[in-house]
Amino acid sequence: MTAVLCRHFGLVHIEVAEDIASDTFLKASEHWAIHGVPDHPTAWLYTVARNKIKDYFKRKSVFENKVKDALTPNEIEIEKDLEFNNQIIADSQLAMIFAVSSPTNSIEAQISLALQILCGFSVEEIANAFLTNRETIKKRLQRARNNLRNDNFQINGLTETDIKTRLDTVLKTLYLLFNEGYFSRTNSQLIRKELCSEALRLTLVLTESQLTNTPQVNALLALMCFQSSRLDARTGVNGEAILFDKQDKSLWDKTLIDRGNYYLVNACNGKEISKYHLEAGIAYWHTTPIKDNKWENILQLYNRLILIAYSPITALNRVFAFSKVYGNETAITEVEKLTLLESNYYHELLGYLYSSIDINTAIQHYTKAINLTQSKIEQKTLKQEIGRLLEIKK
Amino acid sequence: MFNLKFKTVKEFALIFRLKDISDFKPSPEQMQERMNWLAGIASQNKLADKGNTLLPFAANARTIQSNNVITDGAYTEIKEFISGYIVVKADTIDEAVEMAKANPIFDQVGGSIEVREVLQRD
Known part of the structure; x- marks a missing residue:
């Protein structure tokens, strides 16, 4: 919802958008508790949000006309009604992914912003995910938001060039968001799963738009599907990590493996072989039984991966x-x-x-x-x- | 201007030469060994440039002499022909030599590797 509102307001008003979004959900929880959930919850939420926006700008214009005595025309057309259909929601989220993936912010800041704005995580939850305190996260988010404002990134005028130049950063953010969950330092299995599924969901949004449905995006999505299929198997009852060899393979999620295969095939439509392709390929081989030169294939993929993307972990793997x-x-x-x-x-x-x-x-x-x-x-x-x-x- | 002072790691080109054109096409196993060697250097974060393999056949190579005589194929006056190169990072030329010594081509088909320090321009 914040994403849709921001699309309407511009990023400058991100706080307002967030306030309105949370007010709306608050109102919903009160109203629905008494009157039951309405037939069209999404429409209901957005009607309330729309009214709140009108109220906000009414108050704002009263304030500006009387106090500031200025006749500056409101940059935002209140009359232009907010539209909320699934198409717009997907597009708005897409736009927000591109907005938060600003190279002016550090990677940690980008992930924190993505968690807050796109996934609705609280400061507390983000702090838990990063194993740090609320204050650090608050400051990090504040700085990141200031940078975004100065960045003056236009959500509405997202051109094809913008999308192409930022797609790499966007994928990196999503990749790291996923890894933050998959290799999380936090003990909470719940947070881990949530981070992973949020990253997956957002990457899925990218495949739904023609502009961003690139082989790389499909490769990343395939990688996420393969990795997610093992989420339940790789953690024991006490949160301890279970090594690959010792995992109960019946706990692997077959549906996700199938989805992974599907996206990996899609990813091979182009000529380019990105690091996501190679990593997805490795993750694919991990889902297969030990035969057919399984490890030889994995080693060959790692050989190629290390040539284009060195990291100590890749070297060790x-x-x-x-x-x-x-x-x-x-x-x-x-x-x-x-x-x-x-x-x-x-x-x-x-x-x-x-x-x-x-x-x-x-x-x-x-x-x-x-x-x-x-x-x-x-x-x-x-x-x-x-x-x-x-x-x-x- | 000032980067040279802090640059302690040097770069060396490893230039591969093979004795015979027929050695140029490695078997899958030989290829795998060569890739393992290259990836091993990359794993130490010591690969500056993965370089290129250079096709030596008549259709893919020309040699131009100073008298404007052009011949087909790779330069083979010194018998061996250049098959490719990579650039590695190393503290000393001896370290680069150690890397080159571990290359599987010596066991596979023979040939030679020339180690040349890259001139660092400021």
């Missing part, structure tokens, strides 16, 4: 695949070349690879990983693993 093809011993030499001594994942991987070769060295690496990670859950998982190794040693 690549060696993991390498170990599946060439064995632990050869892989250890490959890992040690990476010298990511400050990374807990680096030591975790070495611990894992050494556990079948040299238990003492494995334990040393796991211990280093425990000291380096902030995550309580991870520490617990690693301690269990050390315990298991000590049992074997006896």
